[in-house]
Amino acid sequence: MIRGWLPPLRWRFILVAVGVLAVVLAVFSVVLYVNLRSSLTEAAEDGLRFSAQPVIAEWEDGPSPPGGDGTGPPPPEPRDDPTASDEREQRELVDLARRLTTLDTAARIVSTDGTLLGDGVESGEEPSIVVPRLEAATYGDVAAAGEARMIQMESDDGTLLVNLIPLHDRDSGEVIAVVEIGTSFESVDLALGRLRLVLLAGMAIALAAVVLLMLPLMRGVLRPLRQMATTSQAIAAGDLDRRVQVPPANDELTELAHSFNHMVGRLDTMLATQRRFLADASHELRSPLTALGGGVEMLLLGADREDPAARARLLRLMNGEIARMGRLVDELMDLIRFDTNPQATLHAGAIQLRPLIEQIVEEVRLLAPDHRIVAAIDPDAASLIASGDADRLRQAVLNLCTNARAATAPGGTITIGLRRDGAASARLTVADTGTGISAEDLPRVWNRFYRADVSRTRAGGQGGLGLGLAIVRAIVDAHGWAVSIDSEAGVGTTVSVTMPATGAASPATATWESPGRPALLPIPSRPASH
Template identity: 30%
Template sequence: MNIAKKITLLFAILSAIIISLLSGFVWYFSNDFAFEDFYKRLEARVNIAAQIKLYEDANNTAYAKMRNRYLERLPSEQEYIMLANEAPAKVDRELPISFYNRIKAGYVARYRTENHFYAGKFFKSGDNGYIVVVSANDPVGFRELKDLQRILIIGFFLSVILSFIVGWKFSNYMLMPLRNIIKSVKKIKAENLHLRLDVKKGNDEMSQLAQTFNNMLNRLETAFETQNNFISNASHELRTPLTIISGEVELALKTVDDQQKQEKALSKIKDEAERLEHILTSLLGLAQSGFNGKNQPWEEVRMDELLWEIKESVNQVHPNSKIEIDFSKLPDDEELLSIRVNKNLIKLAISNIVSNACKYSNENLVSISIESNANMLSIAVTDRGIGIPQTDIQHIFEPFFRASNTNDFKGYGVGLPLSLNIIRLHRGSIAIKSQEGVGTEIKVLLPAKG
């Protein structure tokens, strides 16, 4: 069942419930008012009958004449007077004992069967007590209630049908923007990811849904472009050493008699093979860093202690580097330094950043500082190296991209993209600030609670 039918059905059910409750109230109060009015008319006749027939009064004859002249006689109206201490006399039908007991208790008794009504009351005359009962039919009121009942039932079904029609029209009207969104989304495929949904003015749910789809399409388009660029760059980076190796092999085959040229060619082949192995290792790490991390071990890690391990590992690669760790901004609460991370991945990410700082700083001092607040832990790596040109900063995290001033340094342009992927895996971010010829500061921000 689609949403439009569900809304229509729900609308009809709610309308039926409301209309039935309203009809019930109308029926109850109309019924109560009609019966109450007729009972009061009977009770007035009970009092008049008792006055005329039980009490001696010079005005009784006048009362009787006025009653016959001005008080209409009700359909099938009958009067019954009986002694209270005797067995109840039989009226036109047998009345329940509770009716008489209520009269003897001093109350006005009422009883109804179909449209025939009874009213009775106790009167004291002389030494005797009497029960006066008046009965009559109310065909008009009963017929009006039947008509009202018929009208309410017909009105109920007509209202339900009308509410169903209105609900169907209303649901179709409200869901029309959603259908337009679905139709537009179905037109978007891999080859036309540049298409976007029309976002109407306003801040309603449909506008937010369309904007959310557009944001998702932006991310998908960026991901597709990044993938295409990655494949293109990876192909280029892999082709270069393979071309060199192929050329050197041909040269070595042609210079069989020249041992010196063969050794030079083999040495070149070895260097390019190592370069190719490094590129493949970096590509594998870059791909693995895109996993969701659910199948990888996560643990509580003291980040200040991890920095010492990073310093030692980087010193092994760059033995002449000068790395200084600044603990002046450590928080008073040591627990703020522990976060839940994948230790191997986070160590690799920060090591890449520190290693780059050492490589491009020409053995100048590299400073690592750590600080934490209630929500975020930050690690800043600052060097006094060659810096990054402003035009290159926006591309620095693209795979295989290298800044224009790094031609004299060996590298493959994979380290920072790998670090960024790992930091994002940990729901963190990287901020970079650099000035060419002055130095670079890269700050890693990680959520304190992991």
């Protein structure tokens, strides 16, 4: 399947930042524009309303009486003549419309049925706008409601703001006409237009600035990632000595660089271990195969000269080499099983620890007749019972004893101990008086295929491939137990396995060498069989 094209990572970051900023600026601009338009509209409506209210209120209140100094309008004429009264009212309405008309405001007086009663434009001032006539029903609605109404409408001169105000009779208070006052909305439209241009230009400048500023910034931020990509390509080509330069800042990229270098280091170590394993496995397999091939060839050539003893020695040698290869295969298969499904390799049950240790001591004595094998069992721990796979625990202890035998010269002591470790735990130990392990090698003894002393493990064909302690660690981890090692070069090594255990304390039946120290219970040596 063909994947869609994606821009480089830095451009994706920039596009995301620009998109987020554009949305924020757009929302801010819309809110600002709406609020400012509302404020300007309210200001225009208030200006139109407040400019008309005093004049209309003065007209509705009627002319004031003459003052004491003779000032003031003349008294009203008698209203005996209806015609004269209508003419006077008409003149007053026209005068009202003229007073409400200015250079930027047009006013007219319209009856409730839509008849024009007075037009300020025709009576005097010539404003810059012309307010179109509305439908007659609109004036009737305003008169019926008795409340002013503000209307925005479009005309040839642009947007107009029209205020319709009911005009009340001086005597009865009834609505007799509607005052129509209109002004241009052009100044508000111009201000809003300039605001739109400023906001658009500001957004464009801000987005362009973000792009220009983020290009070098993202180049610097992503430089460690580019170095990692280059280093990864070099590592893929086989150069495992390459490392990524760690950025000075203490951030996620620094943590990523440390993790990357650590990963490469572990990969280098694993590959080196595998190369060493292949070399060791080749050597270990070549030796028995060579011996087997030589033995078969000697038998075919009749080198035994019909001597049963010589043939038996040759067959025993070949059988030993076959057993050595079998042990190697078994150890590798064990590790594969523990790697695949460790729990499936266990057959849990109750483990009587003391009988198991005594059995192991007997077996180790047969395998190492030239060593002193000692059981150091705390009387308080003689009845301890653990839960686990007895066969796997026996395998782990035998592996430890095999390593102890290889590290201890003939005549040395191998001690298998058991004691309580707290209220509900047991500690099983295997200690030797051998050469010990250097502090430099100690942290790596659990690694697979690792051997602290290659020359010693190869000497006499005793050592294996360095899988013994790895199998011990796998068995302990599969049970959820704990294992530790303590060693000093030239003194000896002690490996401890701690596991949950139960069992009542037994009365002390052994001899104690000193207070607080468990007695040594040596098992008598059997006479050597010939």
